[in-house]
Structure formats: C-alpha cells, structure tokens
C-alpha cells in the first residue's frame with residue numbers, strides 16, 4: 311500500500327521534472343518538436359500537469375480517509391460509548407464441571423476461561439467499561455449465581471463463552487445464541503460477535519440461533535451465549551488447544567463489542 315503510493319509520487323515527480331526540463335532547455339526540446347515549444351503550448355502543458363498533480367493529490371487524500379465501517383479494528387476518536395458500561399463475561403463450566411471434553415483431552419472449561427480472561431484484559435486496558443468475570447479461576451459457579459451476579463450489577467451486556475460438542479463428532483463451526491424473547495439490541499450484539507468470530511477464526515458460520523439456556527433466559531439485559539467451535543471435532547479441538555487461537559477469539563469478541571457499542 312505504502313509502496314504503491316511512494317511509486318505514484320515518484321512517477322509524478324519524474325513527469326513534472328522532465329516537462330520542466332524540456333521547457334527550460336529549448337535546444338533539447340527542439341529535436342522533438344518545435345511546435346511544442348511555442349509559448350502558448352508550454353503554458354497549456356504546464357497547466358495540464360499541475361491539474362493532474364492536484365487531482366492525484368485529492369484522490370490519494372480521499373483514499374487516506376479511515377474506513378469507519380470497519381469498526382472492529384478502527385474506533386473513531388472522541389468519548390467512548392463504552393465508558394461506564396457494565397460488561398459481564400461468563401466463562402462456562404468450571405471446577406468439577408469440565409463442560410465438553412475433546413478426544414485428545416482438551417476441556418471446554420479451560421478454553422472458556424482463557425478466552426474470557428483475554429477479553430477481560432482487552433476491555434480493561436483499552437476501554438472505560440466496567441468489566442466483570444463470573445469466575446476468574448477454575449472453580450464451579452452455579453448457573454443461578456452467574457445470572458444473579460449480572461442482574462445485581464445491572465449489567466448492560468452479558469456474554470457467556472462456551473465451546474460446542476456434537477455426539478456424532480461431525481459438526482463444525484461457530485454459532486451464537488440469544489433467548490427467543492430477546493430484543494433487537496441483544497440480536498444486534500449477537501450479530502456483531504458472530505460476524506467477528508467467523509471472520510477472525512475462519513470457521514464455518516452456523517449463524518444466530520434462539521435458545522433457552524438459563525444464563526440468557528434469567529439475565530435482565532442483552533445476553534448471549536457463544537459457541538466457539540466444536541471440541542468434538544478433531545481439527546477444531548487442535549485449533550482451540552492453541553493459545554494463538556484463543557487470543558484471536560478474544561480479539562474478535564472484543565472487536566465485536568466495540569463495533570456494537572460504536573454503531574448503535
């Protein structure tokens with residue numbers, strides 16, 4: 311990108327210089343064309359070159375405008391719409407409840423916690439949101455404790471993090487649940503997170519789904535439940551075992567939260 315711009319500028323410079331040189335050394339230009347050197351023609355050419363240069367500058371300035379639609383990676387300056395917002399992150403399972411377990415022994419509870427902690431850190435370091443985790447260690451927390459914590463805090467968003475599993479072992483991809491009675495805002499948040507996760511991890515897009523899980527039913531705010539890949543699929547288990555994948559998942563969730571709050 312930068313290199314093309316540099317090349318463009320160099321080309322214009324060379325073009326300008328060569329025309330100016332032709333103008334200042336009549337004997338050089340004479341060999342090419344006498345007609346060209348007539349005063350009127352010279353002025354005409356110079357004007358043309360200057361306008362071309364200006365047009366090019368305007369064009370490149372327009373292209374340097376930040377792409378605001380890509381709100382995931384670029385956030386406009388100014389007061390953050392996340393300031394003071396209460397975000398509750400809910401790593402599913404924990405303690406004696408491992409959640410789903412992969413064929414190679416990867417436990418859902420560990421992946422959930424790792425991703426949630428990474429999202430927590432990203433939000434803490436880069437936004438003025440008030441962020442909470444329903445658990446920050448490998449301990450058991452009941453579903454009722456999770457939802458009542460979010461309700462007590464008066465959270466704005468509740469995001470439950472899970473990894474999927476299928477008995478047939480053949481399912482793959484990412485899906486996001488909101489309660490079937492959820493309002494527009496919850497579905498919008500779900501859309502942003504699903505979109506960012508699919509884009510970042512490159513896994514199959516299983517879409518948004520209505521569900522009736524306790525944590526999205528009993529919480530009184532925009533709540534959703536993410537199922538980030540299938541631990542029952544060998545390839546996705548191997549992927550989720552890598553810390554780089556978990557970091558990318560966290561970055562995607564973070565970007566989705568930012569995009570939602572900046573665009574609503």
Ligand SMILES: [Zn+2]
Pocket residue numbers: 402403409410418472473
């Ligand atoms: Zn789960």
